[in-house]
Amino acid sequence: MADPRVMSFQAEVEKVLQHLKGEFAKLQTGRANASLVEHIEVEAYGVRQQIKAVAGITVQDARTILIQPWDRSVLASVEKALRQTDLGASPVNDGVAIRLTLPPMTEERRTHLKKVVSTLAEESRISIRKHRQDAHDKIKQEKDEDVKETLQKDLQKSVDEANAKIAELSKKKEEEVMKI
Secondary structure, eight states, X not given: OOOHHHHHHHHHHHHHHHHHHHHHHHSOOSSOOGGGTTTOEEEETTEEEEHHHHEEEEXXXXXXXXXXXXXXXXXXXXXXXXXXXXXSSOEEEOSSOEEEEOOOOOHHHHHHHHHHHHHHHHHHHHHHHHHHHHHHHHHHTXXXXXXXXXXXXXXXXXXXXXXXXXXXXXXXXXXXXXXO
């Protein structure tokens, strides 16, 4: 049976990995993807909400995203929110929906995004080290030396697996960013 201290660490690792995947999904790779805009907050009905809560988001082709609010009264708010977000594309409002045409990726932009991917991956590794330290401190309190050593080995194995997963995710995203 797994130790609750190691299981708690593994749950934190899963949160870190999910966060990293979410951040990677937000990066523009030159291909239209609903995740580029769905998280953007818009002022609608007196509260801040994500665009996905007030509009339908569809991908029309490789570089065009169509955002169609369910209520036309929030169309201007959605357009304003998109203009304030640095997506590198200008929203076009046709009175019913908003079209966002993504520009082709330049070599400079691809290189910049590759650095962003590396930074996000490093932040995730730092977060995992912090959680490992927390779990390690809890394991140190164990009285039985054999149990303590086994738990530390289990913890290190989990850390290694997590770091390998981060490396795999970042390598895949870097390839996606650099692909023309």
